[in-house]
Amino acid sequence: MRIDKETKWHILLGCALILSLSPIVFALSSSFKELSEAYSNVFGLPQHPTIGNYIQVFSRLPLLQITTNTLLIAAAVTVFKTVTSTLAAYAFVYFNFKGKNVLYFILISTIFIPFTVTMIPNYLTISQLGFRNNILGVILPQLSDATGIFLIRQAMRTVPRSLIEAARLDKIGHMRILGDIVFPLVKPAVVSSGIMFFINSWNEYVWPVLILKDKANFTLPLALQLFISSEGGTDFTIAMAVSVITMIIPLLLYIIFQRYIISTFTSSGIKG
Amino acid sequence: MKEIVFENVCKSYGKTTVIDNLNLSINPGERLILLGASGCGKSTTLRLIAGLEEITSGNLYMHGQKVNDVVSGERNVSMVFQNYALYPHMTVADNITYGLKIHKLFKEEIGQRLKAALDMLELNGLENRKPKDLSGGQRQRVALARAVVKRGDFLLLDEPLSNLDAQLRGHARKELVKIHQTYGQTFVYVTHDQVEAMTVGERIALMHEGKLQMLDTPYNVYNRPANVFTAKFIGSPSTNIFEAHYAERSIFLGKQAARLPELWSAHIGKNGCREFYLGIRPEHIRLEREKTDSSFAGIVKYVEEYGNRCGIYFEMEDQEVVAICDRTEFRPGDRVYFSLAADKMHVFDKETTMNIGYPEVYCEHFYQYQSV
Numbered sequence: 256m257r258i259d260k261e262t263k264w265h266i267l268l269g270c271a272l273i274l275s276l277s278p279i280v281f282a283l284s285s286s287f288k289e290l291s292e293a294y295s296n297v298f299g300l301p302q303h304p305t306i307g308n309y310i311q312v313f314s315r316l317p318l319l320q321i322t323t324n325t326l327l328i329a330a331a332v333t334v335f336k337t338v339t340s341t342l343a344a345y346a347f348v349y350f351n352f353k354g355k356n357v358l359y360f361i362l363i364s365t366i367f368i369p370f371t372v373t374m375i376p377n378y379l380t381i382s383q384l385g386f387r388n389n390i391l392g393v394i395l396p397q398l399s400d401a402t403g404i405f406l407i408r409q410a411m412r413t414v415p416r417s418l419i420e421a422a423r424l425d426k427i428g429h430m431r432i433l434g435d436i437v438f439p440l441v442k443p444a445v446v447s448s449g450i451m452f453f454i455n456s457w458n459e460y461v462w463p464v465l466i467l468k469d470k471a472n473f474t475l476p477l478a479l480q481l482f483i484s485s486e487g488g489t490d491f492t493i494a495m496a497v498s499v500i501t502m503i504i505p506l507l508l509y510i511i512f513q514r515y516i517i518s519t520f521t522s523s524g525i526k527g
Numbered sequence: 528m529k530e531i532v533f534e535n536v537c538k539s540y541g542k543t544t545v546i547d548n549l550n551l552s553i554n555p556g557e558r559l560i561l562l563g564a565s566g567c568g569k570s571t572t573l574r575l576i577a578g579l580e581e582i583t584s585g586n587l588y589m590h591g592q593k594v595n596d597v598v599s600g601e602r603n604v605s606m607v608f609q610n611y612a613l614y615p616h617m618t619v620a621d622n623i624t625y626g627l628k629i630h631k632l633f634k635e636e637i638g639q640r641l642k643a644a645l646d647m648l649e650l651n652g653l654e655n656r657k658p659k660d661l662s663g664g665q666r667q668r669v670a671l672a673r674a675v676v677k678r679g680d681f682l683l684l685d686e687p688l689s690n691l692d693a694q695l696r697g698h699a700r701k702e703l704v705k706i707h708q709t710y711g712q713t714f715v716y717v718t719h720d721q722v723e724a725m726t727v728g729e730r731i732a733l734m735h736e737g738k739l740q741m742l743d744t745p746y747n748v749y750n751r752p753a754n755v756f757t758a759k760f761i762g763s764p765s766t767n768i769f770e771a772h773y774a775e776r777s778i779f780l781g782k783q784a785a786r787l788p789e790l791w792s793a794h795i796g797k798n799g800c801r802e803f804y805l806g807i808r809p810e811h812i813r814l815e816r817e818k819t820d821s822s823f824a825g826i827v828k829y830v831e832e833y834g835n836r837c838g839i840y841f842e843m844e845d846q847e848v849v850a851i852c853d854r855t856e857f858r859p860g861d862r863v864y865f866s867l868a869a870d871k872m873h874v875f876d877k878e879t880t881m882n883i884g885y886p887e888v889y890c891e892h893f894y895q896y897q898s899v
Contacts, residue, residue, distance in 0.1 A: 417612035420579050425626030425677065426600030435625070439616045 279502070286495040293492050308496035316478055317471055318500070325474040326504065328390050328463075329456040332397045336452045340403030341445055345433050347404070348411040349419055366401045370461065378465055392466040393474075397456065403448045410444030411437060446515035454505050475501040529555040529590065529680040529713040531576055536585035538571055538737075545571045547737040549585070558707055558714040560728035562721065564760075568737040569717045570609075573683050576715060578602050589681070605674035605712075606683040609690070611666045613658040613673075620654040623673045644672035647709070648702070664695045668702075675706055682712040688723060700726050721761055725749070733757055751873075755880040758806040758873055764838055764849045766873070767812070771805040778805065781844035783823045788869040790886040795874065798883050804875040811871035812850035814839065814857065815864045822864040827857045839863070 258266075285293050287304040296302060312318060347359050377396045386392030414437055422432045438445065460476040467473055479501060482494035509516070531553040538546035546568045553559045561569035574580040575587060578599030587594050594602060613622050623644060627637045645651050648668040658666055667687060674682055684703070688696045704727060707714045718724055724731050725745040733740040733748060733756075740760075741753040752758035758766040769780045776792045777784040787795070795803070815822060825843035839850045841863050850865060857863055870889045875882055884890075 415610060415612065417608040417610055418614060420577075420599075421606070421608060421612040421673075422626075423579070423599050424577060424602075424604055424606055425629065427626065427629050431629060436614055 282495045282498045282502075285492055286499045288492055290490065290492050308493045309500075311493050312496050312500070316473075316481070318478070320471055321473050321475055321478050322500070322504075324390055324472060325457060325476075328393050328474060329453050331394045332456040333449050333453040335394075335398040336400040336403050337445060337449045339399040340407050340448060341433070341438070343399070343404045344407035344411050345429070345437060347408050349416075349429070349432075362401050363405055366405070374462070374465070377462075381466060387466055388468040388472055390467070390472060393459075393463050396462075400452060403452065406448050407441060407444055410441040414440050443515040446512050450508060450512055450516060453508060457501075457505055530588075531681065531713060531715070532588040533572075533575075534586040534588065536575065536587060537583045538568070538575060538580060539583045545737050546575070549737075549739055551732055551739055551742065553713060553715060554730075556711050556713055558704070558716065558727060558729040560724040560731045561715065561717045561734060562719070562724040562728075562731050563734035564719055567734040569719075569734050570685055572734070573606075573685055573715060573717045576602075576681065577604050577606050577683055602681070603679045604681045604683055605677040605679040607667075607670045607674050607685065607687045609686045611658075611670035611687075611690075613666060613669055615658055618655050618657060619650060619661070619669050622658070622669055623676055626673070626677055640676040640678070644676050647675075647706070648672050663690050663692075664699070667691060667699060671702075671706065675710060678710065680712060682707070682710070682714050684714070684716045686717055686719070688718070688720075696723070703727055721763070733760060735760070751882070751885075752806070753882055755804055755806065755875050758875070762808055764809050764851070766806045766808050767848050768875075769805045769807075769846065770802075770877075772802045774801070780805070780823055781846070783844070785821045785823055785866070788821075790888060791869060791872065791874075794884070794886040800874075800876060800883060802877045803883070804877060804880065805867075806873035806875060807867045807871060809838065809849045809851040811868040812848070813866050813868065814850055814852060814855070815866065818864050819866065822866040825863050825865060827859050827861045827863050829859050830855060830857065841865075 281298070284300050286308050287301045287306070288296070289303065289305060289307070292302060343362075347355065373396075381387060381392040381395060384392075384395075386395060418436055418440075419432055422436055427435075458476060459474070460480070463474045464477055464480070467477065470478075475497065479494055479497040482490050482497060531551075533549045533551040536546055536549040537544065549568075549572065551572075561572055563569045571580060575582055576589070578594070578597060578601075582595050589597075589602060614625065617625065620641060624637050624641050627640065641654075645654065648671055650665065650668055650672060653661065653665060653669075658669065661669065667690070670687070674684075687703075688699050691699060700723060703714075703716070716723075716727060718727075728745055730743060731745055731748045732742045735756050741748055741757045743751070743753070748757060749761055752761065752766070755768055759768060772779050773787065773792075773795050776787055776789075778787040778791075818824065823843060825841035825848060827839060827841045828847070829840050831838035831840070833851075836851050836853055837855050839852065839855055839857055841848055841850070841857075843865075848865070873882060874884075
């Protein structure tokens with residue numbers, strides 16, 4: 256039997272979909288199981304579904320506070336990184352100044368510096384500033400992002416320079432050009448970068464675990480860790496319930512902004 | 528005073544000189560065409576006027592004031608870009624009025640200017656469309672409308688018709704002249720198309736390798752080329768240029784000699800040049816079957832049919848020569864004798880390639896004709 260090209264693609268994409276979805280299905284299904292069933296019926300759907308794990312999570316942790324902390328940190332980091340990346344990208348594309356290329360090269364090379372290298376200097380700075388055990392301490396070192404500048408700059412380079420020149424001839428200032436002309440044309444790239452910033456911040460573990468000490472200041476990944484570390488035992492059905500809660504907000508965001516994310520990957524420049 | 532004056536202007540990118548010591552004066556309210564081949568510096572010249580490029584050395588004056596350091600927004604210039612530069616996410620009406628809205632003109636004034644532009648450029652009914660929903664001709668008209676609503680003192684156009692098909696181009700040329708007559712702005716138009724230059728321009732500035740070759744009316748650029756480059760660039764097929772020398776009242780093209788009319792003998796003798804370039808347009812060559820004392824011989828290579836006329840390409844001592852006539856019975860391989868219309872010849876200095884001028888009587892005829 257001959258399989259046509261389209262069917263082959265469907266089979267391949269189907270496999271990729273199963274691989275991507277299976278951990279989520281596993282987490283979702285485990286979160287509704289008793290711990291004993293989770294060990295006897297590892298991959299199957301729950302035989303006796305229970306919301307006991309969710310009740311446990313809410314009773315053992317200030318989950319609303321933790322979710323709010325995570326949301327506050329992720330939102331602040333996203334807003335700051337998006338704004339600074341957009342402004343920096345605009346300057347790198349449309350301004351001519353001495354040393355522009357060298358500065359851009361240095362900036363981009365910071366992408367390749369491992370987190371562990373900057374972790375200790377950042378920790379010492381935040382400690383000196385007195386922001387340990389404070390969500391501000393998590394936010395402060397993350398107000399700008401070289402990857403975001405790179406991505407948004409690439410998108411801005413596809414905007415024909417003549418559009419900006421036409422606006423300059425009309426005596427229109429740079430902030431207006433950015434807001435009225437450039438931003439609408441690179442919105443998919445900006446929104447995608449924003450979502451990337453949000454998800455990275457939402458899932459971040461190492462930096463918050465260094466800074467935040469009290470449970471009331473914790474973020475969701477730290478809360479999750481409580482149930483799979485020696486501190487809280489390996490109560491993994493509860494951990495899966497925390498995982499599911501952790502997933503909800505990023506998933507909602509993805510659903511709201513998916514058209515921008517898709518258009519970032521499919522667009523190939525600005526068409527007049 | 529809406530004039531523009533370039534004074535010894537140079538523009539370089541690193542070691543590459545794009546504009547080389549440009550001296551050019553554009554009169555208030557005139558239609559000046561910057562004409563030249565790709566890379567000759569004509570678009571850069573336009574961008575210097577717009578303030579989109581910085582001058583490397585020299586001075587640029589607009590309104591009688593030096594504007595070297597004046598930013599583009601302060602020069603009261605509107606411009607039509609080659610790619611039209613329409614904002615893709617805005618409607619036609621928003622594209623046209625965006626600049627006016629930002630500068631907080633009264634709503635009534637904006638509406639009035641928009642309506643006038645839409646009427647003039649036949650864009651009514653397209654106000655709410657996005658640029659991607661317009662044809663090339665419509666986009667070009669929107670770009671023009673955006674430029675005219677600003678009512679700037681200077682209207683700059685960078686090859687605005689190059690993306691249109693031949694039929695639309697003819698219509699658009701007339702439209703441009705109409706716009707100029709309506710608003711009377713100083714109009715600087717860049718093109719590489721000599722037909723556009725001839726039909727739209729009141730004066731043509733012909734450029735080559737960053738240097739101004741000639742600045743004059745379309746009629747003079749065609750009939751009184753300042754140098755060999757101008758003679759060859761303007762006209763299609765281009766002017767025949769021969770290496771010639773003069774001796775004993777005869778002109779020698781290669782080894783062949785023909786009698787030179789008395790007027791030219793005297794003129795060349797007066798100028799003291801013995802070796803020169805001789806230029807003659809294809810339509811000013813007369814073809815004959817029989818040799819005369821003022822004709823040269825050649826062999827017909829091929830004949831090009833243009834419908835209303837035909838071009839006869841023939842070879843004279845390894846040089847290809849082209850003549851244009853209404854009808855021809857010549858066929859490839861035929862021997863042909865050709866003579867040159869004395870009042871249409873151009874003589875250029877061999878060293879400088881500059882036109883040495885014309886016998887006085889031809890100049891008189893020329894000016895009489897021009898004034899008609």
